[in-house]
Amino acid sequence: MIRVTVWNENKHEQEIEEVKKIYPEGIHGCMKEFLSKEPDLDVRTATFYDAEHGLTEEVLSSTDVLVYWSHALQDEFSGEVAERIQRHVLSGMGLVALHSSHYSKILRLLMGTTMTLKWKHDESERLWCTSPLHPIAKGIPEVIDIPMEEMYGEPFDIPRPDDVVFTGWFSNGYVFRSGCTFTRGMGKIFYFQPGHEMNPTYHIPEIQKIIVNAVRYCSPDCIQRTLPQNVRIED
Amino acid sequence: MIRVTVWNENKHEQEIEEVKKIYPEGIHGCMKEFLSKEPDLDVRTATFYDAEHGLTEEVLSSTDVLVYWSHALQDEFSGEVAERIQRHVLSGMGLVALHSSHYSKILRLLMGTTMTLKWKHDESERLWCTSPLHPIAKGIPEVIDIPMEEMYGEPFDIPRPDDVVFTGWFSNGYVFRSGCTFTRGMGKIFYFQPGHEMNPTYHIPEIQKIIVNAVRYCSPDCIQRTLPQNVRIED
Amino acid sequence: MIRVTVWNENKHEQEIEEVKKIYPEGIHGCMKEFLSKEPDLDVRTATFYDAEHGLTEEVLSSTDVLVYWSHALQDEFSGEVAERIQRHVLSGMGLVALHSSHYSKILRLLMGTTMTLKWKHDESERLWCTSPLHPIAKGIPEVIDIPMEEMYGEPFDIPRPDDVVFTGWFSNGYVFRSGCTFTRGMGKIFYFQPGHEMNPTYHIPEIQKIIVNAVRYCSPDCIQRTLPQNVRIED
Amino acid sequence: MIRVTVWNENKHEQEIEEVKKIYPEGIHGCMKEFLSKEPDLDVRTATFYDAEHGLTEEVLSSTDVLVYWSHALQDEFSGEVAERIQRHVLSGMGLVALHSSHYSKILRLLMGTTMTLKWKHDESERLWCTSPLHPIAKGIPEVIDIPMEEMYGEPFDIPRPDDVVFTGWFSNGYVFRSGCTFTRGMGKIFYFQPGHEMNPTYHIPEIQKIIVNAVRYCSPDCIQRTLPQNVRIED
Numbered sequence: 019m020i021r022v023t024v025w026n027e028n029k030h031e032q033e034i035e036e037v038k039k040i041y042p043e044g045i046h047g048c049m050k051e052f053l054s055k056e057p058d059l060d061v062r063t064a065t066f067y068d069a070e071h072g073l074t075e076e077v078l079s080s081t082d083v084l085v086y087w088s089h090a091l092q093d094e095f096s097g098e099v100a101e102r103i104q105r106h107v108l109s110g111m112g113l114v115a116l117h118s119s120h121y122s123k124i125l126r127l128l129m130g131t132t133m134t135l136k137w138k139h140d141e142s143e144r145l146w147c148t149s150p151l152h153p154i155a156k157g158i159p160e161v162i163d164i165p166m167e168e169m170y171g172e173p174f175d176i177p178r179p180d181d182v183v184f185t186g187w188f189s190n191g192y193v194f195r196s197g198c199t200f201t202r203g204m205g206k207i208f209y210f211q212p213g214h215e216m217n218p219t220y221h222i223p224e225i226q227k228i229i230v231n232a233v234r235y236c237s238p239d240c241i242q243r244t245l246p247q248n249v250r251i252e253d
Numbered sequence: 254m255i256r257v258t259v260w261n262e263n264k265h266e267q268e269i270e271e272v273k274k275i276y277p278e279g280i281h282g283c284m285k286e287f288l289s290k291e292p293d294l295d296v297r298t299a300t301f302y303d304a305e306h307g308l309t310e311e312v313l314s315s316t317d318v319l320v321y322w323s324h325a326l327q328d329e330f331s332g333e334v335a336e337r338i339q340r341h342v343l344s345g346m347g348l349v350a351l352h353s354s355h356y357s358k359i360l361r362l363l364m365g366t367t368m369t370l371k372w373k374h375d376e377s378e379r380l381w382c383t384s385p386l387h388p389i390a391k392g393i394p395e396v397i398d399i400p401m402e403e404m405y406g407e408p409f410d411i412p413r414p415d416d417v418v419f420t421g422w423f424s425n426g427y428v429f430r431s432g433c434t435f436t437r438g439m440g441k442i443f444y445f446q447p448g449h450e451m452n453p454t455y456h457i458p459e460i461q462k463i464i465v466n467a468v469r470y471c472s473p474d475c476i477q478r479t480l481p482q483n484v485r486i487e488d
Numbered sequence: 489m490i491r492v493t494v495w496n497e498n499k500h501e502q503e504i505e506e507v508k509k510i511y512p513e514g515i516h517g518c519m520k521e522f523l524s525k526e527p528d529l530d531v532r533t534a535t536f537y538d539a540e541h542g543l544t545e546e547v548l549s550s551t552d553v554l555v556y557w558s559h560a561l562q563d564e565f566s567g568e569v570a571e572r573i574q575r576h577v578l579s580g581m582g583l584v585a586l587h588s589s590h591y592s593k594i595l596r597l598l599m600g601t602t603m604t605l606k607w608k609h610d611e612s613e614r615l616w617c618t619s620p621l622h623p624i625a626k627g628i629p630e631v632i633d634i635p636m637e638e639m640y641g642e643p644f645d646i647p648r649p650d651d652v653v654f655t656g657w658f659s660n661g662y663v664f665r666s667g668c669t670f671t672r673g674m675g676k677i678f679y680f681q682p683g684h685e686m687n688p689t690y691h692i693p694e695i696q697k698i699i700v701n702a703v704r705y706c707s708p709d710c711i712q713r714t715l716p717q718n719v720r721i722e723d
Numbered sequence: 724m725i726r727v728t729v730w731n732e733n734k735h736e737q738e739i740e741e742v743k744k745i746y747p748e749g750i751h752g753c754m755k756e757f758l759s760k761e762p763d764l765d766v767r768t769a770t771f772y773d774a775e776h777g778l779t780e781e782v783l784s785s786t787d788v789l790v791y792w793s794h795a796l797q798d799e800f801s802g803e804v805a806e807r808i809q810r811h812v813l814s815g816m817g818l819v820a821l822h823s824s825h826y827s828k829i830l831r832l833l834m835g836t837t838m839t840l841k842w843k844h845d846e847s848e849r850l851w852c853t854s855p856l857h858p859i860a861k862g863i864p865e866v867i868d869i870p871m872e873e874m875y876g877e878p879f880d881i882p883r884p885d886d887v888v889f890t891g892w893f894s895n896g897y898v899f900r901s902g903c904t905f906t907r908g909m910g911k912i913f914y915f916q917p918g919h920e921m922n923p924t925y926h927i928p929e930i931q932k933i934i935v936n937a938v939r940y941c942s943p944d945c946i947q948r949t950l951p952q953n954v955r956i957e958d
Contacts, residue, residue: 144661144662144663146642146662146663147643148642148643148663148665150643160643161661172616172618172655173617173618173620173630185642185655185663186663187657187661187662187663188657191614191631191657192614192616192657193614193616193618193655193656193657193663195618
């Protein structure tokens with residue numbers, strides 16, 4: 019079993035009527051529902067408002083893959099918890115980082131860059147699969163039409179990805195590396211652009227399938243995890 | 254002119270007799286000497302013991318490429334100055350990071366990984382050029398024999414480099430990605446393994462030529478530098 | 489001086505009135521004109537109809553960078569000459585391959601894949617710079633609007649490029665890795681998608697600047713060229 | 724079930740007494756034996772001396788992964804069969820290419836480069852795992868000591884690999900990218916350096932495990948295979 023923790027900020031769902039309609043159980047609730055249909059996934063959730071954001075040492079130690087959505091409270095997110103997550107990723111925990119979490123403390127710590135981009139609401143997107151042999155692309159069609167999304171545009175200030183699995187085309191003339199894999203320490207990371215809170219993107223079956231694939235791809239091979247160390251070699 | 258700041262911790266040179274003999278003017282003095290022979294390089298130095306480590310906003314703003322050697326005082330190095338350097342690299346300043354600086358605050362901030370490796374003193378090294386078309390390899394022989402160096406060995410916990418320009422072979426059976434390029438934000442970075450303070454590596458002409466090439470490669474095209482920003486696109 | 493040979497099929501210019509109007513001196517003539525304005529470039533041309541397509545051993549031996557446009561006569565192109573070009577690229581000659589030459593014998597020999605893609609005439613393109621620090625991007629704006637071009641769309645069956653310098657957005661909903669670099673043997677290759685014969689793309693100053701940059705980037709460092717060889721090491 | 728065809732030249736085993744002793748059933752026989760222990764692999768063999776080298780259209784159409792060892796008869800290998808293999812790889816068949824097959828017609832067609840390197844018999848090798856998270860590295864120790872092997876040394880004239888999973892250290896001072904993955908068309912390729920016919924390398928359990936992992940990694944997801952095609956998009 020892959021132990022998945024879905025983390026969601028859960029602020030917009032409380033405050034904005036349209037978001038509440040789209041995700042009555044919160045983005046985390048939606049994710050938990052479709053991920054739990056997979057027999058190899060054991061799913062729990064946590065949100066910003068839990069103690070230590072629900073991401074205690076104990077929770078992270080028993081998490082194989084963290085699925086992470088954040089937006090409005092990124093400044094308020096605890097620096098200590100962000101460093102704790104970084105340590106767990108470097109030790110082997112997988113991370114699926116969604117949409118506006120590009121600008122979260124945890125992504126910026128792991129990537130080292132500004133993680134900045136262009137953005138604009140209410141455009142249509144065509145999500146092209148540009149690495150069809152990647153495990154995250156398994157069973158995914160060549161192109162997915164998303165009727166309405168937040169446009170994210172290049173230049174996207176990220177380190178060179180291991181693979182650009184998806185490339186986004188937007189109706190207002192922008193392109194974006196929408197699905198990127200990275201390896202950091204012993205951990206595998208997938209960043210995925212779709213998922214603006216005002217659009218029902220996580221209800222699209224193909225998007226759900228990508229997230230399921232990403233969880234499997236990012237899950238570590240070994241249960242025992244260790245942070246890489248400097249090692250002195252003796253004569 | 255490329256404005257180069259050579260930064261050196263300058264601790265071992267004060268305290269260890271053998272290091273003083275190898276680098277009577279300090280590692281920074283040795284570097285300044287051979288870099289200054291290049292007509293397109295304008296070189297100054299700074300050390301740990303200068304105010305703000307000699308890396309004030311003013312100094313960094315007028316630096317095109319920072320050459321950086323650190324070791325024993327990496328914990329004591331100011332976190333604020335490390336973040337300042339990171340911001341300048343992301344804005345376009347080049348960084349040539351040498352030897353034990355793999356474990357400096359600045360490299361760890363920029364890479365996001367533990368930057369750990371294996372190590373052992375007093376082995377011989379053969380430094381193989383494994384990207385012969387890279388600008389840093391221009392005029393460099395296929396292999397450079399370094400009679401005595403500190404062995405660094407894989408696994409080296411770094412993000413995937415843009416290019417592995419040099420690969421080190423060590424007499425005790427280890428290999429290492431000894432010369433790696435990275436792009437972060439608008440800045441180019443070269444990490445280069447040779448340069449243990451107890452060995453006269455920076456007196457080797459081919460090693461000097463690699464550092465000169467790296468300075469030119471990492472220098473930004475534009476004088477005006479800007480940190481990448483999130484940009485909202487209007488309708 | 490960089491010795492440039494611009495090669496053009498030169499068939500459409502003879503046969504199609506619209507093409508003749510856009511390129512009265514042929515695509516090769518247009519290229520020769522703007523490349524010759526650069527003081528470091530020494531430019532000559534050759535076409536399909538010359539003996540051995542104008543690409544004799546002598547011509548290639550004195551060519552630093554071959555700029556290559558082909559389309560309708562790719563099947564008729566001599567296999568022997570294609571293999572000769574491949575040998576010169578592997579020995580260090582640069583290659584700037586344009587538009588429909590993705591499907592030329594020479595590109596297929598050098599890449600080993602089918603080089604297939606999607607295509608459709610008469611769409612507008614926005615060409616995004618996705619590696620702003622690459623030498624080919626020097627002085628190029630973030631985005632170039634091309635009013636009318638032939639759409640090329642993913643999946644593009646190429647090996648993983650060294651860098652994707654430009655990504656194309658097309659008005660009918662497609663994206664493309666429009667500017668890709670590859671290293672093969674001692675040779676540097678740039679493939680560039682814009683340049684359909686029915687559209688005046690090579691008259692656009694920014695497109696011309698990209699091709700000038702690419703010629704400089706692909707030019708070899710050394711005049712003496714050698715094909716890599718198997719080498720037996722003695723005891 | 725993954726349908727594996729192990730292809731071996733099978734010349735040295737007939738002619739050299741020492742090779743016969745190491746591989747009494749041929750290299751293909753040795754491979755068949757250890758691969759057949761895996762419950763998900765269905766293994767058959769073919770050799771140079773079979774009609775069409777045993778690699779008919781029918782055989783390749785029912786092969787998921789081709790494991791390939793060649794050396795002395797590479798010039799004599801049918802060009803037509805080599806092109807047939809290339810077509811099947813581009814259509815999705817996996818290829819595990821071993822040792823001296825770096826210089827086979829099929830590898831040269833797929834890679835486009837000279838595939839040349841340095842070589843010398845009778846050195847010891849330490850094979851370092853340099854991509855520990857790669858599926859081919861699963862369960863493989865950090866380093867494998869091979870008491871005697873043929874040294875292969877850089878520069879190795881290959882296109883940039885997708886991943887360098889293993890790096891070889893050799894006792895006479897050379898390094899090599901000993902385990903490299905490539906994607907070509909719909910096919911996955913793993914090149915693996917160890918396996919000189921005069922050394923019993925394929926009897927080493929860890930080497931066998933790498934080959935088993937590579938077969939699984941290179942096996943296609945889908946049974947139905949198609950060669951990528953140019954596709955005209957309609958209005």
